[in-house]
Amino acid sequence: xxxxxxxxxxxxxxxxxxxxxxxxxxxxxxxxxxxxxxxxxxxxxxxxxxxxxxxxxxxxxxxxxxxxxxxxxxxxxxxxxxxxxxxxxxxxxxxxxxxxxxxxxxxxxxxxxxxxxxxxxxxxxxxxxxxxxxxxxxxxxxxx
Amino acid sequence: xxxxxxxxxxxxxxxxxxxxxxxxxxxxxxxxxxxxxxxxxxxxxxxxxxxxxxxxxxxxxxxxxxxxxxxxxxxxxxxxxxxxxxxxxxxxxxxxxxxxxxxxxxxxxxxxxxxxxxxxxxxxxxxxxxxxxxxxxxxxxxxxxxxxxxxxxxxxxxxxxxxxxxxxxxxxxxxxxxxxxxxxxxxxxxxxxxxxxxxxxxxxxxxxxxxxxxxxxxxxxxxxxxxxxxxxxxxxxxxxxxxxxxxxxxxxxxxxxxxxxxxxxxxxxxxxxxxxxxxxxxxxxxxxxxxxxxxxxxxxxxxxxxxxxxxxxxxxxxxxxxxxxxxxxxxxxxxxxxxxxxxxxxxxxxxxxxxxxxxxxxxxxxxxxxxxxxxxxxxxxxxxxxxxxxxxxxxxxxxxxxxxxxxx
Numbered sequence: 001x002x003x004x005x006x007x008x009x010x011x012x013x014x015x016x017x018x019x020x021x022x023x024x025x026x027x028x029x030x031x032x033x034x035x036x037x038x039x040x041x042x043x044x045x046x047x048x049x050x051x052x053x054x055x056x057x058x059x060x061x062x063x064x065x066x067x068x069x070x071x072x073x074x075x076x077x078x079x080x081x082x083x084x085x086x087x088x089x090x091x092x093x094x095x096x097x098x099x100x101x102x103x104x105x106x107x108x109x110x111x112x113x114x115x116x117x118x119x120x121x122x123x124x125x126x127x128x129x130x131x132x133x134x135x136x137x138x139x140x141x142x143x144x
Numbered sequence: 145x146x147x148x149x150x151x152x153x154x155x156x157x158x159x160x161x162x163x164x165x166x167x168x169x170x171x172x173x174x175x176x177x178x179x180x181x182x183x184x185x186x187x188x189x190x191x192x193x194x195x196x197x198x199x200x201x202x203x204x205x206x207x208x209x210x211x212x213x214x215x216x217x218x219x220x221x222x223x224x225x226x227x228x229x230x231x232x233x234x235x236x237x238x239x240x241x242x243x244x245x246x247x248x249x250x251x252x253x254x255x256x257x258x259x260x261x262x263x264x265x266x267x268x269x270x271x272x273x274x275x276x277x278x279x280x281x282x283x284x285x286x287x288x289x290x291x292x293x294x295x296x297x298x299x300x301x302x303x304x305x306x307x308x309x310x311x312x313x314x315x316x317x318x319x320x321x322x323x324x325x326x327x328x329x330x331x332x333x334x335x336x337x338x339x340x341x342x343x344x345x346x347x348x349x350x351x352x353x354x355x356x357x358x359x360x361x362x363x364x365x366x367x368x369x370x371x372x373x374x375x376x377x378x379x380x381x382x383x384x385x386x387x388x389x390x391x392x393x394x395x396x397x398x399x400x401x402x403x404x405x406x407x408x409x410x411x412x413x414x415x416x417x418x419x420x421x422x423x424x425x426x427x428x429x430x431x432x433x434x435x436x437x438x439x440x441x442x443x444x445x446x447x448x449x450x451x452x453x454x455x456x457x458x459x460x461x462x463x464x465x466x467x468x469x470x471x472x473x474x475x476x477x478x479x480x481x482x483x484x485x486x487x488x489x490x491x492x493x494x495x496x497x498x499x500x501x502x503x504x505x506x507x508x509x510x511x512x513x514x515x516x517x518x519x520x521x522x523x524x525x526x527x528x529x530x531x532x533x534x535x536x537x538x539x540x541x542x543x544x545x546x547x548x549x550x551x552x
Contacts, residue, residue, distance in 0.1 A: 007493065012549030016484075038488050038504055039519045061518060063486035064548065124492065 006121075007064065010114050014068035020078075021071065024057040032060075033134030035126050040066040044134045052081050063127050065118065070131030072112040082139050089136045095119065096128050149530045155179065155433070156528055166499040166533040171316050171344060171477055171506075171524035173366045176430075180369055183429035187422050195421045196395050196412070210421040213428035214411070220431050221342075221361065222352040223378055230377040230384070230411040231424055235343040236266040238362035238377035239310075241414060242339055243270030245387040246360075247308065253279030255307040258336075260285045260293065260322075261514050262315040265507045267341040267362075271310050285311070286514065291318030291467040295326055306336040313345035313361075317508050317522070318467035319477025321349060325356035332357070337383070343367060347526075348446060348475050350439055353378055365423065370430035374423030377414070384410040391416035442527040446476045449525050449534065453478055456538045461552070462545055466520060476525035479506070482541070485548050487521040493547055497540045499523075499533075 027045035034041045040062030047055040056074045060067075073092070077085040092109060095101045099119035106113045118128045145153075153159050155177040158167070167175060187209060195206040211226070218226040232238045251257065251274055259271050261284050275282040285301055287293045293311075309331045313324050328338035337359040342351060347368035353361050360383070365374040379387075389396055389407055396416040398406040407413040434442060454471035457463060457478060466479040482490060487503035494501050502522045505512050512519060523537055545552060 007489070007547055007549075009549065016549050041518075063488040065489070121492075124488070127488065 006115075006117060006124075008114065010111055011064060011068045014071040014111075015064035018058075018067060018071040020057045020074035021059065021067070022057050023059060024055060027055075027057070029138050031134050031138040033130050033137075035062070035066070035130055038063065038127065040127055040130050042066065042070055042130060042134065044070070044131060044138065046135070046138065048082065048139075051083075053077050053079065053085055058131065062130070063124075065115070065124055065127040066130045069112065069115060069128045072110075072115075073131045073135065076110055076112060077135070085135065086139060089132045092132050093129055093136075096125055145530050145532055149528075152528045153530075157181070159528075162498075164498045166497075166529075166536045168523040168525065168529065168533060168537055169500050169502050170347075170526035170529075171367070171522065172502055173372065174347065174369050174526050175528065176369055176371065176426075177433050179433050180371065180426045180429045184371060184422050184426040187425040192422075194418055196419065206421055209428070210419060210424050213424035216428045216431050217376055220351070220434075221346070221378060222354050224354060225381060227410050228378055228381050228384065230379070230414045231419060232362075232375040232377050233373055233420070234364040234366070234375035235341060235362040236364075236375075238375055239267050239339070239341065240270050241377055241390045242360050242362070242379070243274050245390045245414075246337070246383065247271070247274035248277060249388060250386075251278050251280050251307050254305060255280040256283055256303060256305045257281070258283050258285050258298075258301055258306055258309045258311075258331075260287065260311040262287055262291065262293075262318065262508070262511050263310065263312055264316055264341060264343065265509070266343075267310050267312060267339070268510065271308075280307070281305075284510075285309075287318075289515065291315060291320040291473065293322055293327070295323075295330065298327055299330055302330060302334045302336070304334055306331065306334050308337050308339060310339045310341070312341040312343075313351070314342075314348070314475060314477075315508075315511075316344050316477065316506055317479045317511055317520070319344070319474040319479075319524075320467060321345065321473075321475060324358055328356060328358045344475075344477070349443060359383060365427040365430065368430055369433055370427035371423050374420050374427050376427075381410065384414070387414075389413050389416065393417050395419070437527075445527045446525055447472070449527075449529055449531070450474050450476050450478075452531060453523070453525065453534045453537075456534060457541070460538065460541050463541060466515065466517075477522065478524070479520045479522040481517060481520050482544055484550060485544055487519045489548065490521045490541075490544060493544060494537070494540050497536060499537050499540050501537070 024045035029046040032043045042060030058070045091105045156175045158175045191202045191205040193203040195210045214229045215226045217229045324340045331338045339360040340358045342363040346363040361378040366372040393416040396413045451471040462483040491503035
């Protein structure tokens with residue numbers, strides 16, 4: 001029942017003062033991600049040049065976990081190649097859904113690694129993965 | 145905790161199993177007293193057999209207990225006759241039964257259906273479907289922002305084409321009681337039938353279907369101390385008699401040939417298949433349990449708790465109560481929002497303090513949209529709750545914003 005551990009300073013800071021929550025007029029990738037049952041609703045925008053994510057942002061509304069997770073994801077993937085971003089998404093989604101990643105993999109996630117305990121909270125899993133799923137769908141579809 | 149609190153709570157094993165639990169999600173489902181749990185067990189231990197069709201002793205006794213439950217429900221809501229009580233799984237199934245059996249057969253193109261905006265999805269979606277299938281027009285009846293429905297505005301919506309009105313007796317968001325008697329009387333003037341959803345009202349206030357003269361009334365056992373999976377449809381007998389069966393199969397027939405069948409009398413023609421007699425016996429025990437205290441006693445306790453909870457919630461900065469600020473308009477249901485904190489985070493933080501509340505759209509998305517909010521949090525009281533429960537809730541609510549990193 002120790003949910004309070006999730007609402008640590010890193011998470012609340014990303015929720016209250018997200019770095020990447022804004023419009024991105026010159027984005028060339030845009031996709032909405034929704035959790036209909038709880039109302040999390042974000043639009044993820046990425047600017048991709050020569051296979052590299054040069055900028056990214058999101059807008060929308062949702063719980064602290066969905067908002068902070070999307071913000072931390074953007075911290076991580078901006079400046080990376082699409083392939084690297086997809087690799088990180090794979091680690092993140094395995095961490096949340098299966099709960100078994102190596103320490104090295106967790107290090108790769110940097111701050112997003114703090115969400116690992118969400119794996120034990122079935123009701124919040126979809127909040128944590130919303131941004132990542134949206135990115136995977138967006139880049140996966142148009143990648144080739 | 146007072147002696148009275150302790151006396152009441154000792155009937156509910158859940159509180160012994162979870163000593164630190166502050167259960168404030170009673171609008172979703174109530175807890176069950178040992179009397180109900182024992183009655184269900186005793187049914188299966190002593191008379192278990194398929195009721196309604198057996199020709200031997202225990203089946204006859206099972207049938208007797210099942211029918212006794214029907215009579216008890218009829219008395220509880222003051223129905224004229226126990227044959228006006230149909231057992232279903234829950235209020236949702238009862239409302240669907242009305243839509244499929246009455247709606248699709250007695251409503252036609254050009255007719256109008258009026259549905260209140262404060263309905264739970266289970267008293268809204270069935271009518272959307274009926275309108276789509278029959279070509280009838282669906283009209284929404286909007287409330288004021290404090291949840292009040294104006295009789296004058298209702299009269300303006302009614303036309304000679306209005307054939308059915310669907311309205312909750314108590315919204316699961318506002319907790320406000322709607323005067324279904326007055327609305328039904330107006331609906332009857334234009335020849336419409338009135339469907340009242342009683343899922344939230346039946347557990348908390350006296351229901352009298354003869355006095356209010358409503359045509360259909362639906363409620364669930366599990367919100368009023370009975371097991372999950374037993375619900376009630378009340379309908380006036382002349383309506384039930386002209387409505388075709390909703391489900392076909394065993395126990396609802398009189399005579400069957402390879403060409404067709406004639407159907408059993410009401411209410412049995414609506415109870416196809418093996419019935420949930422154990423659930424009905426549990427509901428019967430739940431009504432006995434309520435009657436042992438008296439519904440007045442439950443109402444008074446819930447009103448006192450509601451008064452205290454409303455007073456305290458209004459003191460918390462950054463918190464907005466949905467609906468009226470008058471505690472008498474809430475019946476134990478307090479829906480709220482906190483600036484800057486999403487309802488799912490509210491519920492998660494409450495959970496860490498063992499306070500169980502609901503967060504989301506509470507199966508009332510159109511109402512949320514109308515009120516201009518995405519989602520809300522809701523605490524809802526039962527008569528076994530205590531001031532301690534409310535204090536634990538308020539403590540958690542008061543520290544919510546600082547928990548989320550706000551410096552105020």
